[in-house]
Amino acid sequence: MRLRIVLVRDDQERARLLDMGRRVRRSELIAAAGLVVAIALCVPSLGPQILVPPLCAVAAFLAALTRLPYARRPEVLLAGAFVFTQAMNAVAVLVASGPSLYLLPLFMFPVLLVSAVFPARAAAAGVLFTALLMIATAMIANPSMLSAAPFALIYPAAAMIAAAVPAAAVRELDVKTRASVVVDQLTGVLNRSALESRVAELEHQSSVADRHVTLLLGDVDHFKVINDVHGHGVGDAVLHAVAQQLGETIGTAYPVYRHGGEEFVLLLPDHGAESGVTLADQLRRAVSQLRVGEVKPTISFGVASSVAGEHFDYRATFSAADQALYQAKRAGRNRVQVADAVQRHGSATAAGTGARVLALERRHQRSTRTAERTSAQIALKRRQVRLADQHAQTGTWLARDDVERGHILELNRRLHASNRPGYLIGFAAIVAGAFVYGWICVVPPALAAVIYNVVEGRLDRMRRPEYVLGGMWLLTQTFNATGIAFVHFSSPRPPLFCACFLSIMFVGSSAVFPRRGVLVGVGFGLVLTIFATTAIDPWLALHNPGFVALPVALVGAAGLIGSAAGRSALDHRDAAVVDRLTGMLNRLALLARVSELAHHATATGQEVSVIVADLDHFKMVNDTHGHTVGDRVLQETAHRLCGCLRAFDAAYRVGGEEFVILLPGVSGEAALRLAERVRAAVGEDPVAGLKVTLSLGVSGTEPGEPFEYQRIFRRADAALYQAKQTGRNRVCRVEPQAERALAA
Numbered sequence: 148m149r150l151r152i153v154l155v156r157d158d159q160e161r162a163r164l165l166d167m168g169r170r171v172r173r174s175e176l177i178a179a180a181g182l183v184v185a186i187a188l189c190v191p192s193l194g195p196q197i198l199v200p201p202l203c204a205v206a207a208f209l210a211a212l213t214r215l216p217y218a219r220r221p222e223v224l225l226a227g228a229f230v231f232t233q234a235m236n237a238v239a240v241l242v243a244s245g246p247s248l249y250l251l252p253l254f255m256f257p258v259l260l261v262s263a264v265f266p267a268r269a270a271a272a273g274v275l276f277t278a279l280l281m282i283a284t285a286m287i288a289n290p291s292m293l294s295a296a297p298f299a300l301i302y303p304a305a306a307m308i309a310a311a312v313p314a315a316a317v318r319e320l321d322v323k324t325r326a327s328v329v330v331d332q333l334t335g336v337l338n339r340s341a342l343e344s345r346v347a348e349l350e351h352q353s354s355v356a357d358r359h360v361t362l363l364l365g366d367v368d369h370f371k372v373i374n375d376v377h378g379h380g381v382g383d384a385v386l387h388a389v390a391q392q393l394g395e396t397i398g399t400a401y402p403v404y405r406h407g408g409e410e411f412v413l414l415l416p417d418h419g420a421e422s423g424v425t426l427a428d429q430l431r432r433a434v435s436q437l438r439v440g441e442v443k444p445t446i447s448f449g450v451a452s453s454v455a456g457e458h459f460d461y462r463a464t465f466s467a468a469d470q471a472l473y474q475a476k477r478a479g480r481n482r483v484q485v486a487d488a489v490q491r492h493g494s495a496t497a498a499g500t501g502a503r504v505l506a507l508e509r510r511h512q513r514s515t516r517t518a519e520r521t522s523a524q525i526a527l528k529r530r531q532v533r534l535a536d537q538h539a540q541t542g543t544w545l546a547r548d549d550v551e552r553g554h555i556l557e558l559n560r561r562l563h564a565s566n567r568p569g570y571l572i573g574f575a576a577i578v579a580g581a582f583v584y585g586w587i588c589v590v591p592p593a594l595a596a597v598i599y600n601v602v603e604g605r606l607d608r609m610r611r612p613e614y615v616l617g618g619m620w621l622l623t624q625t626f627n628a629t630g631i632a633f634v635h636f637s638s639p640r641p642p643l644f645c646a647c648f649l650s651i652m653f654v655g656s657s658a659v660f661p662r663r664g665v666l667v668g669v670g671f672g673l674v675l676t677i678f679a680t681t682a683i684d685p686w687l688a689l690h691n692p693g694f695v696a697l698p699v700a701l702v703g704a705a706g707l708i709g710s711a712a713g714r715s716a717l718d719h720r721d722a723a724v725v726d727r728l729t730g731m732l733n734r735l736a737l738l739a740r741v742s743e744l745a746h747h748a749t750a751t752g753q754e755v756s757v758i759v760a761d762l763d764h765f766k767m768v769n770d771t772h773g774h775t776v777g778d779r780v781l782q783e784t785a786h787r788l789c790g791c792l793r794a795f796d797a798a799y800r801v802g803g804e805e806f807v808i809l810l811p812g813v814s815g816e817a818a819l820r821l822a823e824r825v826r827a828a829v830g831e832d833p834v835a836g837l838k839v840t841l842s843l844g845v846s847g848t849e850p851g852e853p854f855e856y857q858r859i860f861r862r863a864d865a866a867l868y869q870a871k872q873t874g875r876n877r878v879c880r881v882e883p884q885a886e887r888a889l890a891a
Contacts, residue, residue, distance in 0.1 A: 154222040154269050163325060164222055165215075167264045167318075171711040172212070175260055178704035179205055182256060185700040186239070189250070189693030193243040197250065200235035200242070207231050226269070232257045233277055237284040247288050248296075249694050251303040252647040254281050256704050258307050259654065262314035263712045270318070274311050278304055298580050299644050305576035306647040310705060312569025313655035316562050317712040320658075324716045331405040332735045333383055333802075334390035340727055342404040342412060346461045349416060360416050360459045361423035361452040364468040365393070365430065367409040368445045368480040371766040375871050377442060378864050379759070379805060385439045389446060396433040397426070407774065408803015411446075412465075420452035420485050427483045435481060447475040451486035466773070473770050545613040545664050553739050554717055555613050555659055556606060562655045563603065570596070573651050577630075584642060588630045595626035613660075620656045620668050627652070628675040632682035643687055646680045646698035653705035658713025669706035676702050726800045728778060729785035737799040737807060741856040744811055755811050755854045756818035756847030759863040760788070760825065762804035763840045763875040776835050783834040784841070791825045807860075815847045815880065822878040830876060840876035842867060 155161045186201050211228040218224045236253045243250060254277050261273040285293050285300040293300055329341035349360050367373075367389055374382040386409060393403045393411060404412040413430075415423055427448035434446045449472030453459045467486035475484035546552035574592065581589050599619050606612040631645055653672060657665045680695040681688045688695045724736035732740075744755060762768075762784060769777040781804065788806060789798055799807045808825075810818050822843040829841040844867030848854050866881040873879070 154226055155266065160266055161222060163322065164225070164264055164266075167321065167712065167715060168215070168225065170715050171260065171263060171708055174707035174711040178256065178700070178707045179208070181700040181703050182253065182697075185693060185696035186250075186253075187693075188696045189243075189691070192691045192693060193245050193247060193250070196242045196244075197239045200239040201253075204232040204235035207235075222265075222269075225264070229257050229261055229273060230276070233280055237280055240284050240288045243288070246292055248285055248292050248299040249644060249691075249697070251281055251285060251300060251644070252306070252697055252701055255303070255307045255310055255647065255650065255701055258311050259314050259705060259708050262311040263318050263654075263708055265318075267315060267319070270311065270315050274308060277307060281307070296642065296644075298583065298642055301576060302580065302642065302645050303647050305572055306651060309569040309573035309576075309648075309651045310654055312572070313562065313566045313651070313658075314708065314712070316565035316569075317654065317658045317709060317716065319565065320558065320561055321712060321716040331390075332733070332738075334387050334405050336390045336394060336403040336405050336411070338405055339407075341402070342406065342414075345402075345404075345414060349414060350459050350461060359419070359453045359457075360414055360464065361418040361420055361450065362461075362464045362468045363413040363415065363423055363427050363430075364406070364449045364451075364465065364472050365411040365413075365427070365446045366448075366472055366476070368447055368476070370409040370444075373442055373444070374761070374805075375868065377440070378861075378868060379802070380861070380864070381440055381442060382802070385442055385444050388437050388439050389434055389444055392433050392437055393430055396430055407777075408805075410774070410803075418452070420450055423450045423452060424483055424485050431481065431483055445481035447472060447480050448483040449473070449475060449486060450483060466775075469773055476770060543611055543613060545617055545660065547661075551661070552613055555616065555661075557739065558659045558713065558716065559603070559606075559616060562658060566655045569651065573648055577645075577648065580642070580645065584634050584645075585636075587636065588633045591626040591630035591633070595623040599623055613664075617660065617664055617668070620652075620660075621671055623652065624649075624668075624672050624675050628679040631679045634683050643680060643684050643694055646676060646683065646695075647701060649676050649679065649698060650701040650705040653702055654709035657706040657709030658716070660713075661717075662710060662714070665706060665710045669703060669710075672702050672706065673699055729782050729800050731785050731789065731798055731800045731806070733799060734801045736797075737801060737809075740797060740799075740809060744809065745854050745856065752851050753812050754814050754848050754850055754852075755809070755859070756813045756815055756845065757856070757859045757863045758808040758810070758818060758822050758825070758843055758845050759860065759867045760806040760808070760822075760841050760843045761867055761871070763842055763871075765804040768837060768839075772835075772837070776837070779835045780837065780839055784829055784839065787828045787831075788825050788841075791821065791828050810847070813847070815845065818845050818847055819878060819880050826876065826878055842870040842875050843878045844868070844870060845878060845880040 155164060183198075183201055183205065186197060189197060208228050211224050215221050215224060233254060236250075236257075239253065240247050240250045258274055258277050262270040265273065281300065281304050329337055329344070331338040367385065370382065370385070373385055386405075389409075390403060390405065390411065393413075397403065397413065401413055401415055404414075406412045413426075415426070418426075427450050431446055431448060434444060437444055449468040449470065451464045451467035451471060453464050471484040471486040475482045478484070543552075546555060574596075577592065578589055599622075602615060602619055606616060609615055627649060631649065634642065634645065649672065653669065656668060660668065676699045677695060680698055724732055724739070726733040762780070765777065765780070768780055781800075784804075785798075785800065785806075788808075792798060792808065797809050799809075801807050808821075810821070813821070822845050826841050826843055829839060833839070844863040844865065846859050846862030846866055848859065862881040866879040869881070870877045870879040
């Protein structure tokens with residue numbers, strides 16, 4: 148039981164482990180094949196028997212992969228494969244004839260995989276186990292070589308630990324990025340993506356077991372009034388406070404999901420409607436005790452429960468809870484209504500036409516699903532077209548657009564800070580070796596580190612920072628390889644085993660760049676590794692090509708594993724910054740873009756305009772026609788809004804029916820004209836048979852004025868409030884000079 152807790156603690160960690168295992172599988176198979184080839188090249192020097200253990204390890208690993216989909220505890224199977232592989236590496240060193248310690252770098256590859264895939268505690272255990280196994284193996288296999296050249300063990304052991312650090316950093320980044328996909332950035336509770344995953348689990352479980360599910364749908368009362376009267380800043384604070392109060396009240400047993408703007412969902416497996424009502428009333432009372440500034444929020448709940456023994460139909464249960472919620476709203480708000488009463492009332496008035504009503508409901512659900520899929524496909528296609536256009540305007544070979552450029556810079560910042568302990572361990576080992584092999588080998592890596600840190604601090608001010616960062620990667624590789632090659636001139640006993648240090652930086656750097664950049668960087672690194680190992684000891688490299696092939700294979704393996712793990716973080720970040728309902732960018736993407744734009748606008752002095760838009764009477768749409776129609780309205784509004792923008796402009800959905808448009812290089816007058824076009828486009832045709840209108844507020848910087856997003860947003864939000872107060876369906880603008888009056 149303790150072993151299982153160390154490996155994975157819950158289903159979420161297990162799901163991530165399996166998903167990451169699938170993502171790196173192709174890379175690890177290619178890397179394993181490269182290492183087997185490198186070992187085969189060592190046969191003339193160390194004997195043919197060294198091939199048997201790695202081939203056994205590969206066979207065991209492939210067998211584990213075939214059993215993985217059927218294993219109840221797949222993490223135990225993978226951990227067993229890791230232990231067996233390391234044991235086979237130890238056997239290969241023990242059975243080798245000749246300078247067997249040159250095979251010690253083989254221990255690095257499984258550690259890279261474990262550090263990238265398993266949780267931190269399991270990865271740390273794997274590193275410790277490997278370090279102890281390496282020491283024992285070296286002492287038993289070749290004590291004479293270890294005594295004459297202790298760095299034959301120190302270098303690969305230090306390189307193994309140092310390489311595990313960036314691999315673990317990439318894993319932690321992936322974990323955080325995955326969390327951002329399912330966590331609502333404003334409230335801190337789970338979002339609609341997480342809700343969809345949980346619904347799929349419960350629907351499956353209810354189909355194979357006698358389980359019923361109770362659904363609680365909560366909606367903050369008069370939230371539209373809060374936004375209109377107090378502004379979106381106060382509205383956001385209210386949502387955050389309500390979400391936190393719901394989470395604290397219900398505890399960790401049942402997660403809270405933010406379904407939409409001010410709507411929250413709770414799913415209670417194996418609970419009946421009665422206990423659901425009790426819990427909903429407890430939550431309602433807890434929220435009513437809150438006070439956010441001048442606002443005392445309240446919340447209403449609708450409760451619906453599926454039937455035990457029948458398949459849990461989420462859409463039908465949600466629809467019933469939705470009807471109950473709005474009955475609670477009509478009855479005065481700040482109350483709980485159970486759907487059973489609504490259903491009984493409905494069946495009493497339509498007893499003779501139940502089958503017909505059911506058929507119509509099912510047909511409506513099918514048409515709704517089709518409409519949602521069609522709208523989502525349209526949104527996705529339009530986003531792809533806009534990204535292609537944006538690439539033509541702002542993209543480069545290394546970064547397709549500003550979003551990917553921002554990803555590269557953010558990943559680099561976060562990984563570079565986390566990787567410092569690993570680099571320090573490697574550098575400490577090189578410094579220790581300098582007492583034996585000469586100090587000249589320390590100078591190039593130290594110089595590369597200084598240059599890299601100086602340049603990295605200025606990346607945000609550069610127009611094409613991805614090229615500079617890529618150039619620094621290649622330059623650092625060159626300096627590191629040169630330092631290793633210098634050993635040939637400073638020592639009569641050049642240590643070829645120090646070449647394993649070249650693989651350390653490839654894990655983190657390969658995680659940062661897209662695949663096309665990784666191919667160039669890793670290819671360049673392979674050439675440098677061959678050069679460095681040949682320069683250290685030309686005679687040994689010529690007569691023992693396997694001793695050169697091993698560090699070359701490790702560089703390739705580190706690049707493959709780092710690229711696969713980094714790709715996972717990028718993929719999940721892409722999902723994290725896109726609103727699933729509308730296909731627009733979301734609040735997380737807005738925060739990232741604002742940070743980038745603040746640096747750029749300050750450096751260039753360009754004007755930046757901000758438009759804040761809000762659908763008029765959207766609360767009435769949801770209350771009268773239900774959330775399904777409300778979702779269709781949001782999707783079509785997003786479609787029409789984005790259709791008015793230039794390819795390199797960005798629009799964000801930041802709340803339920805709230806949108807923000809950032810316009811770098813656009814004056815206030817031009818932004819005002821664009822806002823009018825957006826308003827006209829949204830209101831020109833009905834959506835789902837409804838007349839929809841939009842109110843917008845506009846503000847921006849003056850030429851030479853620093854771009855401070857929060858200040859500009861407050862101006863635009865005040866202008867939006869003015870548009871609401873003067874009749875809606877209009878555009879208002881607040882001039883920068885009016886900021887002091889607004890503050891007063």
